[in-house]
Amino acid sequence: MAKVSMTVNGKAVTGDVEPRTLLVQFLRENLRLTGTHVGCDTSQCGACVVHIDGIAAKSCTTLAVQCEGQSITTIEGLASPDGKLHPMQEAFRENHGLQCGYCTPGMIMAALDIVRRNGNSLDEHTIREQLDGNICRCTGYHNIVKAIEAGARAMAK
Amino acid sequence: MYNFTFHRPTTVRQAAGLLARNPEGKLLAGGHSLLPVMKQRLAQPSALVDLSQVEGMTGVELKGRSVVIGAMTRHADVAKSDVLKEVLPGLASVPGSIGDPQVRNRGTIGGSIANNDPNADYPAACLGLGATIITNKRRIAADDFFTGMFSTALEDGEIIVKVSFPIAKKAAYEKFKHPASGFALVGVFVSKRGPDIRVAVTGAGSNGVFRVKSFEEALKKRFSPKSIEGMTIPASGMNSDIHATPEYRAHLVGVLAKRALAKATA
Numbered sequence: 001m002a003k004v005s006m007t008v009n010g011k012a013v014t015g016d017v018e019p020r021t022l023l024v025q026f027l028r029e030n031l032r033l034t035g036t037h038v039g040c041d042t043s044q045c046g047a048c049v050v051h052i053d054g055i056a057a058k059s060c061t062t063l064a065v066q067c068e069g070q071s072i073t074t075i076e077g078l079a080s081p082d083g084k085l086h087p088m089q090e091a092f093r094e095n096h097g098l099q100c101g102y103c104t105p106g107m108i109m110a111a112l113d114i115v116r117r118n119g120n121s122l123d124e125h126t127i128r129e130q131l132d133g134n135i136c137r138c139t140g141y142h143n144i145v146k147a148i149e150a151g152a153r154a155m156a157k
Numbered sequence: 158m159y160n161f162t163f164h165r166p167t168t169v170r171q172a173a174g175l176l177a178r179n180p181e182g183k184l185l186a187g188g189h190s191l192l193p194v195m196k197q198r199l200a201q202p203s204a205l206v207d208l209s210q211v212e213g214m215t216g217v218e219l220k221g222r223s224v225v226i227g228a229m230t231r232h233a234d235v236a237k238s239d240v241l242k243e244v245l246p247g248l249a250s251v252p253g254s255i256g257d258p259q260v261r262n263r264g265t266i267g268g269s270i271a272n273n274d275p276n277a278d279y280p281a282a283c284l285g286l287g288a289t290i291i292t293n294k295r296r297i298a299a300d301d302f303f304t305g306m307f308s309t310a311l312e313d314g315e316i317i318v319k320v321s322f323p324i325a326k327k328a329a330y331e332k333f334k335h336p337a338s339g340f341a342l343v344g345v346f347v348s349k350r351g352p353d354i355r356v357a358v359t360g361a362g363s364n365g366v367f368r369v370k371s372f373e374e375a376l377k378k379r380f381s382p383k384s385i386e387g388m389t390i391p392a393s394g395m396n397s398d399i400h401a402t403p404e405y406r407a408h409l410v411g412v413l414a415k416r417a418l419a420k421a422t423a
Binding site: 061063113130 | 158159160161162163165185188189192193195196205207209233256257258259260262263339
């Protein structure tokens, strides 16, 4: 077993894990943060995307022990403490950017990374290109793209 | 995934020491090739030596007439390097075509080269520019480094520290992406630096990345797509799988070489 300490959604956490424990397992099974999903478990689908020190990564392809000392943000860490949704979450709700909802946490975490890298004014082509690593099995991309465009704009306010 | 012990050295020396003590161990860079393979239980290292905390292994630096990239530099950071975009845009365009944004946020140049996946992009860039792979023990020319599919000249305990790319006046990469994986079905890197002309191909060869000497010879007269017009390479030795036949891959080599040359000379 290995001891691991990191910050998750602003809170310091520690755990005793086997080195082979994936970050997504640590989040879901040890911390019970089940908003981060496992879709494919093969680095393809992006349902497991979280931020590691502010940068989007696939938590199914990252070991928990690799995140020692780092700061993780999951979908649970986006809304304000009073429950007010993050502008990107709000945009997904407004634009009905989901069907079954399974891919949504990863989509939103990836969307925030798109804004970080490309700014708040995004065109459809950029969004679609940059969503390369996130798969919506319902194929509901149209509203997801609309939501990301609106969310990015709302974040500038 | 089988279990292993996990180590986090902070110097190259410590990392080398850990590898020496764990002969069945492996280095962990970005983990985006190794961890998937371990999940499938196709690899079962007894130890992982994580290089992420090792000092001095990241960054893109201009050094004389070369660009030196630290082995642990993530694809996203290479792609956005202003220095690289200015002096060697052909190389700067390579990491942006790897995987997807999240993969590029984690994957590293050193990991990609050490793995030498036959469909990976960086091996073509290294061979296509005549890069030098700098390890903790020696300097290895790209021509000697890639020795076959998933195999390199790296010895046990040898760690890639950085990669030095000579600045070629003309250089470009063109890739035919596998639509699902983003890997190169075929990718061609071309460059011209004085009399040194290189055409390196990834994705096509069943023995990994290779140079097309016949194209290079023809390009000596004039570095232009016209110089290789109508030239083909034999389909023997090309990869064959459900995605493409050897003949199709051989054809793509010619097509992409011409596109890359057009881009390099534009």
